[in-house]
Amino acid sequence: MPTSYNALALEVARLRREVNQIKKGQRVAHGASIENAALEVKDDAGTLRVTLGVQSDGTVGVVAQNGPPPGALSAPIVTPSIASLRVTWDGALADGSALPLDFDHVAVYVSTTSGFTPSTVTFAGTITKAGDGGMLPITPLPYVEHYVRLIGVNTSGIGGAPSAETAGTPVQVDGPDLTAGSVTAETIAAGAVEADKLAAIIALATRIVAGDPAGARVELNSDGLKVYDGTGTLKVDLDAVTGNATFTGDITGSNITGSVVQTATTGERITVNEAGANKVLVYDATGRAVGELSGDGLGLEGTSGAIIWIDPDSTYPNLRFYTADGANSAYINIVEASPGDADIGITSGKFTATGGDMRWRTFFGRDFWTAERIRASNDTVNIGGRIFMSGTTASIGYQDATSATQRGDVIFSPGNALLRARLQNTPPASALAGIYSETAAGHTGLMMGLYNTDAAAYRFRVDLAGNTTIGGVLNAPNIATGSVSITPSAANTPTSFVLSGLNVAGSTFRGFVTANTTVPAPSTGSGGAPNGVNSVAISSVASGGATIWVNRQNTTNTTVNWMIVGS
Missing domain, CATH: 2.60.40.10 (Immunoglobulins)
Incomplete structure (x- = not known):
């Protein structure tokens, strides 16, 4: 049992609590305030039902507590x-x-x-x-x-x-189902409506926010497009009023796809992907496109309209130069005829001349160089002058791929020059030989030789001693030969024949005759009658002809062979 002293202390404490409760009730009943506290309302079972005042999280309000669960709802x-x-x-x-x-x-x-x-x-x-x-x-x-x-x-x-x-x-x-008014906002799935299904202009009366409306977000409103960081600081501003774009940070490692980038809208400028053409265009001050970088290559246009174009995608990558009107062009191209080769050609613009539309081309290939005149429509056909150089040969001359008989060139190889043409020599007037050939010491071959491939034989040859061999008939303007038939006017009587119409070269002329007969001297035949040729002779020998004589024992027609030599 508590002592009287303890009981008195407990009673005093109880009375103090009751007085405090009475004071509280009086203050509330008479419009007093709750000082930084909350008023709790409990049911008859002592269960907290409402908290009025300062809540546990520091906010102030009326919060329901521990209400009984609602009954089951009707079926949806x-x-x-x-x-x-x-x-x-x-x-x-x-x-x-x-x-x-x-x-x-x-x-x-x-x-x-x-x-x-x-x-x-x-x-x-x-x-x-x-x-x-x-x-x-x-x-x-x-x-x-x-x-x-x-x-x-x-x-x-x-x-x-x-x-x-x-x-x-x-x-x-x-x-x-898709009739007018059949689709409502509630039935449209998110992401189901794409850009090509929307009207050309969509007016929004409010803003669109992706993210925290008060923090990190992307916001689209009537002012434009804004990007904010986590502190709400504006980082990117695409201003709808001024058209300006402001970036507070760097643009690093980004791709800009399907857009036009340009330094200005008119006049001198550079544009990227203009009209979706995937090109970089450079314009001069007049607004004329003078440069292009695209998948087709790199092009530059001068003030005259002439164009330089680099085409790396061609079968033969090339640098091409166009005339001001664009109708003609010359080019430099690289050719990889064999893997690893870097052959280069320089080709002029086309022109019309003998042979058709032609071009001039010089080409540096694998260990050779050539300069030639080619057909514009088919660069494998060369017609005209041509130079060819390689490590073993060199040639210069004329070629016509359409007619091999027109070839006229000289091919040089070690110690040899091969002429594939008719030789026409027209040396200038001088005291020197028009054609001069000198053998080196120790030479053992011919001084000159004319060889017939079909006959496999020399037709003309001159050896080191000067001996000359002609493999055919020798025809010279100072030598004329022939034969005439003369019938003696009487036996043992000289009968003449005048030979004329000749044109033997020379100033002094000599004549030679002989009878074509089996009885070259006076004789008799099998019947004892004389029938031999007494003599033949020639006189009045000149460039135009001579007089030929026959004296025979009878009047038999006699053939006389003759030769006139001029000197």
Whole structure:
């Protein structure tokens, strides 16, 4: 048992508490304040139901606590929509009783499994309109059967029992469904509407924010496009009023795709991807395009209109030069005839001349160089002068690929020069020999030789001693030969024949005759009659002819061979 002293102390403490309670009640009843505290309201069982005043997190307000869970709600009404379901609650409890006064909202749960238990995994959203029912669209959903249940939640955040479930299956669009007014905002799936389905101009009366509206975000509004960091500081500003773009940081390692970048809109400028052409264009002060960098190569245009164009994609990468009117061009190109080669050609513009449309070309190939006149339409055909050099030969002359008989060139090789043409020598007037050939010491071959390939024989040859051999008939303008037939006018009587119409070269002329006969001297025949040739002779020998004589024992026609030599 407590001592009287202890009992007195306990009684005093109790009285103090009661006095404090009385004071509190008097202050509240008479409009007094609660000083940095909260007023708790408890039910008759002592359970906290409301906290009024300063809350545990430092805020001030009226917070409901530990309210009884609402009863089970009526089953949801599920209406199938395109790729979605519309969930409607009629605002009633399943048993028909009145909604509790602390009813706050409806939690909606959706699953593809019948008889499921609502959980955070199946939570789909809330219907916040308390007491009068409401609707929640759920999208997008796959085209299979879904089950929907509702749970009522009071102002204390306590949920009641789940409602009965209602099944529904989202529908797919069918042609007849797409009539005017058949598609509403609630039934359009997120991301389903693309740019080409929108109007040319879409006016927004508010802003679009991606991220934290007060922190890191991208914001699109009537002022333009803004990008903010986590502190709310503006980092990127695309101003709709001025058209200016401001970046507070660096643009590093970025790709700009499908856009036009230009230093100005008119006049002297550089543009990138103008008109989606994937080109870099350079304009002069007059607004004329004078430079291009594209997948086709690099081009530059001068003030006259002449163009220089580098084409790396051609079969033979080339640098081409165009005339001011663009009608003609010359070019330098590289050719890899064999792997690893870097042959180079320089080709003039085309021109019309003998042979058709022609070009001049010089080409540096694998260990050879040539300069030639080629056909513009077919550069394998050369017609005209040509020079060719290699490590073993060199040639210069004329070639016509369309007619081999027109070739006229000289091919030089070690110790030899081969002439493939008729030789015409027209030396100038001088005291020197028109054609001069001198053998080196120790030479053992011919001084000159004319060889017939078909006959496989020399037709003319001069050896080191000067001996000359002619393999055919020698014809000379100072030598004339022939034969005449003379019938003696009488036996043993000289009869003449005048030879004329000749043109033997020379100033002094000599004549030679002989009878073509088997009886060159006086003789008799088998019958004893004289029939021999007494003599033949020639007189009055000149360039134009001579007189030939025959004296025979009878009058038999006699053939006389003659020769006149001029000197």
